[in-house]
Amino acid sequence: MAKRPGTRAEERACRLLRREGYQIVARNWRGRFGEIDIVAREGAIIVFVEVKARSGDGFGGPRAAVDAAKQRRIALTAAEFLQATGCELAARFDVVTFSGSGATLLRNAFWVG
């Protein structure tokens, strides 16, 4: 399979998360509704990480790209992941962004509902 665009960004994100003390559990986990870029653990919390990269800060920068529809898709996939793996931890959603000005880790980026 050819290298997907954004894979480079995801690798950078994994390195960043490890530095922050996360353990990577899975990458590019596919469900019926979509895909989760990185699944990680931080202590007793399972963290679903979305990685976004944009070359510039135009259009609101990379944070603006994780909109309500995207959040819903990630949440549905996360629910599927929890069910499929039988994981019984508290969950959280983080977002890692790369833009012209550098990398940012947004903890607790959004909630469901």
Next chain:
Amino acid sequence: MFACLSSGAVLGIDACLIEVQCDLANGLPTFQIVGLPEKEVSESRERIRSAIKNSGFSFPAGRVTANLAPADVRKRGVGYDLPIALAILIASDQLSAVTERRLIVGELALNGEVRGVSGVLPLAHEAAEQGLKGLIVPSENGAEAALVRGVDTYPIDTLSDAASLLRGDLTIEPLRSDVGLRLSERSAQVTHDLAGIRGQTQAKRALEIAAAGGHNLLFCGPPGAGKSLLARCLPELLPPLSLEEALDVTRIYSVAGLLERGVPLVSTRPFRAPHHTISYAGMVGGGHGVPGPGEISLSHHGVLFLDELPEFDRRVLETLRQPLEDRSILLSRAGVSVRYPASFTLVAAMNPCPCGYLGDSAHPCTCSIRDLHHYRRRLSGPFLDRMDLFVDVPRLPVDDLFGSHRAERSVAVRERVAAARRIQWERMRGSTGRFSNAELTPEGIRTHCRLSGEARTLLKRAVTRFGLSARGHGRVLRVARTIADLEGEAQIEPKHVAEALGYRRQPAGRAE
């Protein structure tokens, strides 16, 4: 992973305890508030998240559920922010659990500051009644809550202060308030003095009777005669509020969120003068969810002044009929019904006709008969029947206007009124919630309004002659009782009945 704290819901002027439960479960991050919350309670989620984060705590991951029990009572207002936030902190082990039961209430700002809420006084009452040990309230409401004895009040300013208080790291002296002192603070100064109004002796006498017995009064006269000025003098003729009355009034103002900051106890009698465009919900109470108090309840133990009476919406005036008799109003809405006290003295002012000059010696009246009929029709018979004193306020004769005669000061009248009121208090001791002759029940009239033989004959004649209704008869008796009280007489004499009957006369020029 579970925590439970106490808070309270305000229903009318009463309150009930609400248990705030919080549970943390694993799963996708959600934050839900259940237990019949209104919109403003559901919205508190965003405030709580931010306040927790900005107070140096972290909002827990996973499923957060807050339940407000009992789940069948409608939850309104922003006072649940603080107890929910603290319950979340306890459930997530960021705060060690407390044993002592305390009622907690307060709105959170995004930065974790605690803001004042309305209705703290009824909540404090309920807490004391249910035997809770303490109250944690916004410091803005501290003095108000401290009016209630038997429960300790802890005022706090921020979420982190509240957390430290629960943890026991922070000791706050319970707030005390000296209620007696606050009541005696009333100044001897009078802002609207009767002495400032020239002439109008009859109207002033009627005002004195209304003040002494709490009777309803209707002024009728041409523009500029002084009707509004006279009405504004009434609150300061009334005796100061007793502690019991002051607490009653304060409860209503607390629920309405109208208490002034730093002045926790309403210590002066209310004077409410709503504009004639007022809606019926504004007058008797209403609003979405749990209905709030209206003008008639805000003038409880005080004066409700309706200037330009016929200009009011007829429907609004008719809604006053039942509270004028019952001295309270029951507001029933889907799923909730609340009773507010509404024992007020109604003072109304009107012109005799649309142009205002009917019966005036200097100005000819320009209204047609049709105009007159239309004007009069706006006031219904049943409504007018509830007025005790009809008083003409004629144009001031030129001699009175330029004369040097100084009228009696309000302070002197107030003393006579106070003496008459003291007699009434003595007489009505034991019948709860009733303080004046206007509030006498039919049984009260039978026991307290003893007539001399001659007075009875006179009243009997008047009833047949003027076709007084049973209610009208009772109202004449109450007014006569007050006039006798002003003179310090135990029995009602013919002259008292005669004067009382004199005030039953309908407005001048009413003969069609």
